[in-house]
Amino acid sequence: EETPASAEDSLVLARGEALYQQICAGCHGGEGEGLKAQAPPLRRSDWVTGSSARLIRIVLHGMQGPLQVQGKRYAPPEILAEMPPLSVLEDSQLSSILNFIRREWGHDADWVNADNVEHVRQSTIGRELPWNETELLQIP
Numbered sequence: 001e002e003t004p005a006s007a008e009d010s011l012v013l014a015r016g017e018a019l020y021q022q023i024c025a026g027c028h029g030g031e032g033e034g035l036k037a038q039a040p041p042l043r044r045s046d047w048v049t050g051s052s053a054r055l056i057r058i059v060l061h062g063m064q065g066p067l068q069v070q071g072k073r074y075a076p077p078e079i080l081a082e083m084p085p086l087s088v089l090e091d092s093q094l095s096s097i098l099n100f101i102r103r104e105w106g107h108d109a110d111w112v113n114a115d116n117v118e119h120v121r122q123s124t125i126g127r128e129l130p131w132n133e134t135e136l137l138q139i140p
Helices: 007-028 052-061 091-103 114-123 133-137
Strands: 067-069 072-074
Touching: 007 091, 052 091, 052 114, 052 133, 091 114
Parallel strands: none
Antiparallel strands: 067 072
């Protein structure tokens, strides 16, 4: 497991873990394993370790419909029909959650800054519907 570059990074990851456990673990599981009839796994998921532009959109606006994770199709009733948006959280809170899941469970994905979240929030302002897999896969 990679050691964060600084004490500040360590604090971001600790804050992200606490927020993850409060907000996300109820559906995605305490270890990112995904919970039956709730949500797909985050552990070893390309959605987590891939494009941060997609991942930020998912937490800002939510996601609906079937999706593929690790080559497996997840759809209701196996998962909830929709992940709710987390746009009420501050950019720094969202980036800390994303950094936690992008660095936990053996992941080593690029860092997401609060500025990255703010940029996507501004560029998607007015979006009211959750994203679906087809739309998200068009975003690099």
